[in-house]
Structure formats: C-alpha cells, structure tokens
Amino acid sequence: MKKRVFSGARCTGRQHIGNYLGAIQNYVNLQDKYDCIYCAVDIHALTSLEDTSTLQETIHEMILDWLAAGLDPQKSILFAQSRVPEVMELHTLLSMVTPLSWLLRVPTYKEKVKLQPENVNYGLVGYPVLMTADIVLYKAEVVPVGEDQLPHLELAREIARRFNNRFGHTFPEPQAKLTDFPLILGLDGKEKMSKQIDNDIEMALSDEETEERVMTAVTDPARRYRTDSGHPEICNVYSLHGYFSPSHVDDIATQCRSAKIGCVDCKKLLAEHINSDLRPFRERRAQLAAKPQYITDVLADGAQRAQVIAAETIREVKQNMRLI
Numbered sequence: 001m002k003k004r005v006f007s008g009a010r011c012t013g014r015q016h017i018g019n020y021l022g023a024i025q026n027y028v029n030l031q032d033k034y035d036c037i038y039c040a041v042d043i044h045a046l047t048s049l050e051d052t053s054t055l056q057e058t059i060h061e062m063i064l065d066w067l068a069a070g071l072d073p074q075k076s077i078l079f080a081q082s083r084v085p086e087v088m089e090l091h092t093l094l095s096m097v098t099p100l101s102w103l104l105r106v107p108t109y110k111e112k113v114k115l116q117p118e119n120v121n122y123g124l125v126g127y128p129v130l131m132t133a134d135i136v137l138y139k140a141e142v143v144p145v146g147e148d149q150l151p152h153l154e155l156a157r158e159i160a161r162r163f164n165n166r167f168g169h170t171f172p173e174p175q176a177k178l179t180d181f182p183l184i185l186g187l188d189g190k191e192k193m194s195k196q197i198d199n200d201i202e203m204a205l206s207d208e209e210t211e212e213r214v215m216t217a218v219t220d221p222a223r224r225y226r227t228d229s230g231h232p233e234i235c236n237v238y239s240l241h242g243y244f245s246p247s248h249v250d251d252i253a254t255q256c257r258s259a260k261i262g263c264v265d266c267k268k269l270l271a272e273h274i275n276s277d278l279r280p281f282r283e284r285r286a287q288l289a290a291k292p293q294y295i296t297d298v299l300a301d302g303a304q305r306a307q308v309i310a311a312e313t314i315r316e317v318k319q320n321m322r323l324i
C-alpha cells in the first residue's frame with residue numbers, strides 16, 4: 001500500500017515559477033511513489049476574495065498548468081475543494097475540538113488581519129481548521145510543504161491528535177515532506193513570489209513576456225554602473241540562475257564579482273534559460289488549452305474519486321462521535 005499524500009493550493013489562476021519550483025515539480029515527482037490527492041482550494045480563497053466572478057476561470061487555469069507541468073489524472077486525484085462538500089462538514093466537527101486560542105495565535109491570521117482590516121471574517125480564524133479537514137478527510141499521511149507552512153501543519157497535527165484523544169483513533173497525524181526549494185523570492189528580491197504583490201513570472205508567458213518580466217527584477221544595488229563589481233549572493237536573479245542555469249552559476253558569480261557581465265546580460269541569460277526549461281510545458285499547455293472540456297472532465301472525475309474516500313471518513317467520524 002502506498003502512503004497517501006494530500007496538498008491543497010489556493011486558486012490563483014495561472015501559476016508562476018515560484019509555484020513551479022516550490023510545489024508543482026514536487027507534486028509531479030511524488031506521483032509515482034505515493035497515492036496523491038491535489039486540490040485547488042476554492043473555499044479557502046473566499047476568506048479574502050470578495051468578487052468571485054472569475055473563480056471558475058482561475059481554477060481552470062490552475063489545473064491546466066498542473067496538467068501541462070506533468071500531473072497525471074490517471075495517477076493523482078485532481079479536484080476543486082468545494083466539489084467535495086464533506087470537507088465543510090468535517091470542518092464544523094473539528095472546530096468543536098479546536099480551542100480558539102490556538103487559532104488566534106497563528107501568525108498568518110495576524111498578518112491577514114493587518115492586510116485586510118476591513119474584512120476580518122470568521123473564515124480567516126477557522127482557516128487552519130478547514131486546512132486540517134482537507135488533510136484528514138482523506139487520511140493523508142504525508143503533506144508536501146515549504147518551511148513557512150510547517151507551523152500550519154503542526155497545528156493540523158495537534159487538532160487531529162486532540163480529536164483522536166477525545167473520540168478514539170480516527171485520523172493519522174500527517175507528516176511534513178519538505179520541498180527541495182522551500183522559498184522562492186519574487187522580482188522585488190524581498191518577498192515570496194506572489195501574484196498578489198505582482199512580483200511573479202507566470203509559467204505560461206511567452207518568451208518575450210518572460211524576458212520583459214525578468215528585466216524588471218531588482219538586483220544588487222551596489223551595481224549602479226556596469227563597471228561596479230557585484231555581490232551575487234544578495235541578488236535574486238542569481239538565486240534564480242541557481243534553479244534554471246545550475247551549470248552556469250559559478251561563472252556568473254565570478255563574472256558578476258569582477259564586473260565582466262552586466263545585469264542586463266545576466267537577466268537576458270536567465271530569461272533564455274527559463275524559456276528553454278519551460279518550452280515543453282508551454283507546448284503541452286497550448287494543446288490542453290484547446291480542449292477545455294478535458295479540464296472540466298478531469299475535475300469532475302477527481303471530485304468523484306475524492307468523494308468516495310471522504311464519505312467513508314465522515315461516516316467513521318460520526319460513528320466515533322456518536323452522531324450516528
């Protein structure tokens with residue numbers, strides 16, 4: 001029996017290279033070793049999304065990118081969170097064993113309160129409970145995460161443990177599987193790459209658009225003139241070369257330090273390598289985009305398969321809680 005992996009990603013539409021390096025490549029690699037369930041978390045998105053007019057489109061675009069990057073619906077279950085409503089039922093039941101104090105101390109809750117003070121909704125507080133429901137509904141034993149998500153997973157483990165202690169062993173405590181590329185910084189070189197703060201490079205851009213985006217990247221501020229020597233270790237363009245141009249990084253570092261390469265040429269080289277790495281993905285994406293019904297079918301089939309597992313867990317949960 002393969003162990004089961006679960007991962008949910010917020011519906012953000014077209015994926016960027018931070019998603020690709022930090023999550024999607026890992027999702028693809030895990031498919032052969034584990035029984036994988038990957039979910040576009042649309043209910044979570046509602047905690048900050050007030051206008052849902054493009055929600056279906058963002059789910060579609062995201063799944064399209066996942067498939068083009070190599071996720072195989074024959075191997076993995078791919079679906080949208082809300083299509084399996086049992087998750088909302090489990091969220092309510094788990095909320096009864098989760099102390100409010102645990103939720104109010106979660107750093108991301110505090111950050112969200114600062115980010116959207118005019119929309120501090122109940123869903124924001126319960127976010128980790130819904131995330132726990134996502135994982136334990138499918139009895140996942142392994143959750144691929146970046147280092148920044150470890151506290152969330154620890155909370156999910158605590159909630160599962162508390163439920164098990166009170167109602168008898170029901171859920172495995174999910175274990176973290178750290179990704180190889182935990183934190184990808186964006187074009188500003190400061191924050192995690194994110195569409196929300198416009199510091200991202202979408203995977204599906206054309207070659208020209210990719211180069212345009214890369215050209216906006218912040219580099220070492222010490223290189224004000226072409227003849228100034230640089231410090232590659234503090235430059236995010238250099239970090240990205242590490243992922244897309246691994247055999248060139250030593251050369252680039254030497255040339256940057258001795259001012260033999262300028263930032264414009266260094267960025268052009270990075271864009272070239274990103275484009276060549278993503279070329280097969282972009283070709284597959286174009287083929288899949290021509291078959292929109294295929295994406296709809298993948299999501300419907302995934303939801304159906306996920307629901308079979310979910311219904312069995314809910315029955316067991318209710319039985320253990322003496323609700324039935």
Ligand code: SF4
Nearest residue numbers: 220235238256263266
């Ligand atoms: S040459 Fe490259 S590594 Fe050096 S500062 Fe410029 S962009 Fe960064």
